[in-house]
Amino acid sequence: MKVLVTDALAPRALERLREAGHEVIEASGLQGAALVAALDGVQALIVRGATRVTGEVLRGARSLKVVVRAGTGLDNIDQSAARHQGIAVFNTPHANAVSVAELVFGLALAFERHLAPASTDLRAGRWEKAKFSGRELSGHRIGLVGFGRIGREVALRARAFELEVWANDPLLPHWPLGFEWVRRATLDELLGACDYVSLHVPLSPDTRGLIGAPELTAMRRDAVLVNCARGGLVDEAALLAALEAGALRGALLDTFANEPPGASALLALPNVLATPHLGASTDEAQRRAGEEAAAVVIEALGD
DSSP, X not given: OEEEEOSOOOHXXXXXXXXXXXXXXXXXXXXXXXXXXXXXXXXXXXXXXSSOBOHHHHHHOTTOOXXXXXXXXXXXXXXXXXXXXXXXXXXXXXXXXXXXXXXXXXXXXXXXXXXXXXXXXXXXXOOOGGGGOOOOSTTXXXXXXXXXXXXXXXXXXXXXXXXXXXXXXXXXXXXXXXXTTSEEOOHHHXXXXXXXEEEOOOOOTTTTTOBOHHHHHHSOTTOEEXXXXXXXXXXXXXXXXXXXXXXXSEEEESOOSSSSOOSOGGGGOTTEEEOSSOTTOSHHHHHHHHXXXXXXXXXXXXX
């Protein structure tokens, strides 16, 4: 069968698809009508975050059976339209958990120890140690909003840093085994008690704007918000106001409501450390995502 791959995928993943007897078509940058045309006679579509699989696209893809997002989020795929068309939608939830969790602590350490400005100063010939006095992570409290695969990886690393870990996830049917040391809390309890609040939930109509002005007001004034999940989870105007007013100590942002964010006022603030959606940007995560996506397609088309 034919498999269309519209975003970059690890070479081994493409090999696996071909070894399974499928014809692999690679075509990047497709959107809208061009994507519909490319899907003619195609049974499977593999995307990452750049390709928008809209309802219009899905309704025009007459032969399509399965769409796989090589990554965690599914907000670039119209899942309701896919269900209506009888098209199965999958993601690769295991692929980037470690990479995202490590980035959370990369950002936290860089922020608390002023690594970027200290390095810039040193390269410019300045040696001003006192200027960059920072904070330890140890002995503080981190609250995880969402306690799925990524949240649990963050919790494990937080424990190694000797952080107290709280978590909120009302959708979990059972608290995961082995994590009894994580305190289960309501969102209000977590926001009011934690030094770091880290978001690890998918973007959906229910979670869009999850952290707005009321939630930011509920946080401690010396708290830091971390978002390595999806930009739409945070009301960016409310976050900007909170940071400018000193109602929040800082924000560590890997995602934005609009990507790229352009001339976002958040990027001009000294208490914001931001990166261009690097959560899954490791060799290991990219390889796992591609191979998981290939495996899902092979199984789906084999049924």
